[in-house]
Amino acid sequence: MRSKRNVWIIALMLVLSLVAAACGGGDGDDGDTGQNGEAEGDAERGGTLTWESEEFSFTGGFDPVGEYLGEAWGVYTNLLLRNLVSYKHAPDAEGNELIADLATEVPEPSGDGTEYTFTIKDGVMFGPPLSREIVCEDVEYAFRRIATETLVAQYGNYYEGVIEGLEIGKDPGKGGISGITCSGDKEITFTLSEPTGDFLYRLAMPAAAPVPEEVAGCFKRAGEYGRYLVSSSGYMFEGSDQMDASSCDSLEPISGFDPDREQILVRNPDYDQATDDYRENWIDEFHHVINTNTNDLEQRLDTGDNDIVYTPTPQTLRKFVQDPELEDRLHVYSGDRTWYVTMNLNEAPFDDINVRKAVNLVMDKDGLLRAWGGANQGEIATHIIPNSMLNDTLSDYDPYPSENFAGDEEAAKAAMAESKYDTDGDGICDAPECKGILQIGANVPPNTDMLPIVEASLEKIGITLESREVTDAYTPITTVARRVPISIRPGWGKDYPDVYTFAVLFQGNGIACEGNYNYSLVGLTQEKADECGIPLNNPDIPSVDDKIDECYAVSQGPDRITCWGELDQQLMEEVVPWVPYLFANVVYTVSGDVTKFEFDQFSGTGAWSKIAVDPST
Amino acid sequence: MGRYIARRLMYLVLVLLVITLFTFVIFYVLPPSDAALAAAGKLPTPEILAEVREQFGLNDPVHVRYVNFVRDIALGDEYGWPGFGISFDTRSPVKDEIFSRVGVTLQLAAGAAMIWLVLGIATGIVSALNRRKLVDRLVMGFALFGISAPVFAVGLAALYLFAYRWEISPGTGYFPLSEGFGPWFGHFWLPWVVLALQYAAFYARMVRGNLLDTMGEDYIRTARAKGLSERKVIGKHGLRASLTPIVTIFGLDFSLLLGGAVLTETVFNLPGVGQLIVRSVARSDLPVVVAVTVVAALFVSFMSLVVDILYAYLDPRVRYT
Numbered sequence: 001m002r003s004k005r006n007v008w009i010i011a012l013m014l015v016l017s018l019v020a021a022a023c024g025g026g027d028g029d030d031g032d033t034g035q036n037g038e039a040e041g042d043a044e045r046g047g048t049l050t051w052e053s054e055e056f057s058f059t060g061g062f063d064p065v066g067e068y069l070g071e072a073w074g075v076y077t078n079l080l081l082r083n084l085v086s087y088k089h090a091p092d093a094e095g096n097e098l099i100a101d102l103a104t105e106v107p108e109p110s111g112d113g114t115e116y117t118f119t120i121k122d123g124v125m126f127g128p129p130l131s132r133e134i135v136c137e138d139v140e141y142a143f144r145r146i147a148t149e150t151l152v153a154q155y156g157n158y159y160e161g162v163i164e165g166l167e168i169g170k171d172p173g174k175g176g177i178s179g180i181t182c183s184g185d186k187e188i189t190f191t192l193s194e195p196t197g198d199f200l201y202r203l204a205m206p207a208a209a210p211v212p213e214e215v216a217g218c219f220k221r222a223g224e225y226g227r228y229l230v231s232s233s234g235y236m237f238e239g240s241d242q243m244d245a246s247s248c249d250s251l252e253p254i255s256g257f258d259p260d261r262e263q264i265l266v267r268n269p270d271y272d273q274a275t276d277d278y279r280e281n282w283i284d285e286f287h288h289v290i291n292t293n294t295n296d297l298e299q300r301l302d303t304g305d306n307d308i309v310y311t312p313t314p315q316t317l318r319k320f321v322q323d324p325e326l327e328d329r330l331h332v333y334s335g336d337r338t339w340y341v342t343m344n345l346n347e348a349p350f351d352d353i354n355v356r357k358a359v360n361l362v363m364d365k366d367g368l369l370r371a372w373g374g375a376n377q378g379e380i381a382t383h384i385i386p387n388s389m390l391n392d393t394l395s396d397y398d399p400y401p402s403e404n405f406a407g408d409e410e411a412a413k414a415a416m417a418e419s420k421y422d423t424d425g426d427g428i429c430d431a432p433e434c435k436g437i438l439q440i441g442a443n444v445p446p447n448t449d450m451l452p453i454v455e456a457s458l459e460k461i462g463i464t465l466e467s468r469e470v471t472d473a474y475t476p477i478t479t480v481a482r483r484v485p486i487s488i489r490p491g492w493g494k495d496y497p498d499v500y501t502f503a504v505l506f507q508g509n510g511i512a513c514e515g516n517y518n519y520s521l522v523g524l525t526q527e528k529a530d531e532c533g534i535p536l537n538n539p540d541i542p543s544v545d546d547k548i549d550e551c552y553a554v555s556q557g558p559d560r561i562t563c564w565g566e567l568d569q570q571l572m573e574e575v576v577p578w579v580p581y582l583f584a585n586v587v588y589t590v591s592g593d594v595t596k597f598e599f600d601q602f603s604g605t606g607a608w609s610k611i612a613v614d615p616s617t
Numbered sequence: 618m619g620r621y622i623a624r625r626l627m628y629l630v631l632v633l634l635v636i637t638l639f640t641f642v643i644f645y646v647l648p649p650s651d652a653a654l655a656a657a658g659k660l661p662t663p664e665i666l667a668e669v670r671e672q673f674g675l676n677d678p679v680h681v682r683y684v685n686f687v688r689d690i691a692l693g694d695e696y697g698w699p700g701f702g703i704s705f706d707t708r709s710p711v712k713d714e715i716f717s718r719v720g721v722t723l724q725l726a727a728g729a730a731m732i733w734l735v736l737g738i739a740t741g742i743v744s745a746l747n748r749r750k751l752v753d754r755l756v757m758g759f760a761l762f763g764i765s766a767p768v769f770a771v772g773l774a775a776l777y778l779f780a781y782r783w784e785i786s787p788g789t790g791y792f793p794l795s796e797g798f799g800p801w802f803g804h805f806w807l808p809w810v811v812l813a814l815q816y817a818a819f820y821a822r823m824v825r826g827n828l829l830d831t832m833g834e835d836y837i838r839t840a841r842a843k844g845l846s847e848r849k850v851i852g853k854h855g856l857r858a859s860l861t862p863i864v865t866i867f868g869l870d871f872s873l874l875l876g877g878a879v880l881t882e883t884v885f886n887l888p889g890v891g892q893l894i895v896r897s898v899a900r901s902d903l904p905v906v907v908a909v910t911v912v913a914a915l916f917v918s919f920m921s922l923v924v925d926i927l928y929a930y931l932d933p934r935v936r937y938t
Contacts, residue, residue, distance in 0.1 A: 061708035068658050149668050154658030221672055223708030259707035261888050292883045296789045299781055475651045515654050515661040
């Protein structure tokens with residue numbers, strides 16, 4: 001009988017579970033009372049900010065020299081590392097302004113523009129276990145690490161050949177880079193091989209932050225130092241004070257960083273707020289935690305167990321947009337990045353500029369934006385460089401207009417009719433080269449939703465695509481020998497607030513046979529084609545290297561912006577390598593415990609050093 | 618028996634060699650993706666790419682790499698034994714990553730196993746003894762649901778109800794036992810139940826079917842005729858024979874779980890081997906993928922041997938030479 005009763009209880013529970021699970025609806029939540037862009041309410045010192053994400057997205061074991069994505073940069077620049085120069089950790093144009101951080105001031109270059117001298121502030125320390133003042137040699141050591149090939153600097157190209165004597169190979173040793181000189185402990189001078197207008201921006205990148213050789217010098221391979229990182233800023237990994245740095249053999253990974261699970265940051269006791277004008281450091285602790293359940297990490301915003309969701313799902317985004325009580329917990333910022341369709345100028349039919357223009361005219365950009373999730377994801381791109389990086393000088397520029405950005409089939413056909421692949425001039429691509437063209441995309445949304453939109457758009461002008469969704473789409477499109485004709489996969493964001501970081505995508509002399517980011521092969525030469533083992537199908541591929549060199553040499557200011565704007569227009573009208581479709585935003589939703597939210601325009605993440613939470617929760 | 622065990626252990630080594638070969642080919646030879654490209658950064662020079670490949674051990678010919686791979690597993694590498702190398706993603710020794718997670722997976726699997734054994738066997742017995750009655754139909758209905766419902770769907774629904782709605786469960790995540798029995802148990806009971814449900818359903822069906830078959834045997838009729846109580850007839854004679862196949866299945870099920878309850882760990886954010894393999898596949902972290910595959914194969918092979926030995930003790934008719 002007892003077993004019978006148990007069976008009834010189990011059955012009843014199951015039925016109730018099913019019924020309850022079939023009922024929808026979630027609880028609402030009390031919203032904050034903030035304004036767009038910042039939460040109002042008094043920011044109080046204290047509390048723990050928790051950011052849950054599905055993965056860390058680290059590219060180099062969290063070693064600053066090997067990290068190339070915003071997630072790591074945001075933590076570095078706000079919480080762990082100080083550079084000679086840095087940013088205000090603010091949104092929009094203000095957030096892209098350089099300020100003195102480790103240095104006493106932002107210097108002007110010498111007369112010929114090749115020399116920059118900095119004085120390092122007193123009282124800026126490495127945190128535990130070293131607890132000592134940062135000196136010139138620590139800054140120099142960062143560049144020695146960039147020059148050390150075995151450490152695999154992810155953007156060493158920004159320094160090699162720019163700083164005199166910096167060549168990537170073996171560690172050049174103390175004083176081994178002729179273009180970096182220390183005068184005592186506090187003065188450092190950089191000598192460049194030629195004037196470089198954006199050099200100060202390059203000094204603000206995490207790889208250029210000072211590094212203690214007594215710890216980092218123990219690690220000779222890429223990515224190893226990350227778990228032993230010594231802080232130079234307001235926070236440190238929990239457990240840093242327990243790391244025994246007396247010798248290389250005594251070093252153990254810091255307990256507060258488990259690369260599989262979490263980063264726990266606590267206040268650095270050796271940090272002096274008086275030396276730092278731009279980090280507010282409200283929170284006591286910062287927890288970046290992996291949560292593999294996307295649904296759960298968004299649910300935990302309601303309970304306050306998670307404070308930050310980066311790039312919420314469309315369902316969550318819709319909830320925040322539609323609920324007036326939640327809308328001030330939604331933060332949307334320009335991401336200084338462009339998503340685009342890339343066309344290979346060396347592969348038919350995209351070797352014909354008229355075809356590329358027709359593709360630009362016919363593309364349903366509105367459909368692509370909807371595949372991304374709608375207007376909150378960004379504004380439709382009508383040219384290559386984000387408007388925010390050109391000070392909106394090209395915000396009205398649209399060389400391939402269409403009504404509601406849905407594509408202009410008639411105009412596209414008119415362009416196609418000029419193409420050699422339209423044999424009868426009816427505006428439809430009818431040559432065999434127009435059929436069954438390989439299109440590569442990722443096998444996850446929104447790529448999977450965008451592929452059919454691109455197919456449908458191009459079909460209107462007679463180009464049929466065979467789409468393939470792949471796990472790692474970047475491998476085929478970055479390998480020149482794969483000869484991928486068209487891809488929906490790419491996107492690009494600035495590395496620092498200068499258009500040169502976009503211009504590198506079009507340098508013919510920068511084409512690499514593997515790991516190539518000039519997917520369109522702008523400026524491809526016979527020599528490079530031979531090196532990469534591909535035929536030069538289109539000997540008339542234009543180059544913009546001269547224009548890039550011209551703009552590179554212009555000093556920072558309106559003239560430089562104007563020059564880059566001209567490059568953008570030249571690319572859109574005379575080269576046409578892409579169909580840019582989205583100037584992507586960065587979207588955050590936050591919990592009700594966040595009393596102050598700020599965005600860091602440089603890293604494209606939250607400005608962790610300025611965000612506050614309610615310490616009582 | 619000793620010779621049998623020795624022979625099986627030799628076969629085990631052979632099986633593992635074959636598995637390592639297949640695993641190596643599948644993950645290192647066939648894939649179109651290039652792990653070195655992802656790690657080399659943007660705009661890498663050929664020298665940088667070569668350096669990354671050197672550090673990842675991707676420069677040597679395939680056959681040399683395979684030999685090194687097997688040698689390191691058997692003898693260890695600079696990071697210890699077994700030598701699984703370093704993770705392309707985290708740059709940490711792979712064996713440390715796996716060992717730190719096996720404990721979590723073991724706790725998940727063990728807890729779920731206890732529940733599904735008790736639940737599955739008990740409901741199977743009840744169902745068999747009440748054949749064609751309402752309770753039998755309810756139990757089999759539960760079994761059908763448990764087998765059919767995907768574990769991730771059940772997990773998400775359970776989280777919604779027990780964590781978000783009713784707040785009976787504290788939700789996802791892992792707390793080690795060292796941080797207190799309450800938090801540890803609080804975070805585990807729901808994933809245990811969710812994981813156990815599917816297996817309990819299957820076991821209930823199996824026990825019911827086996828017991829029904831066994832209860833129809835001549836020796837059962839003889840036992841009743843000799844005047845034994847029904848409890849003794851079922852408990853001592855009927856169950857023993859009908860549970861023997863359960864031992865085999867249980868051993869394989871448990872060992873498979875030790876390779877990672879992928880969906881359960883992902884839904885409940887438990888840092889076990891299953892969660893590790895998901896992350897590693899997504900990030901093309903080949904050393905981890907290969908290592909987990911080999912470890913999982915080792916668990917299954919070893920457990921299969923243990924089960925076979927247990928079988929001999931449970932069923933006197935089984936003798937190994």
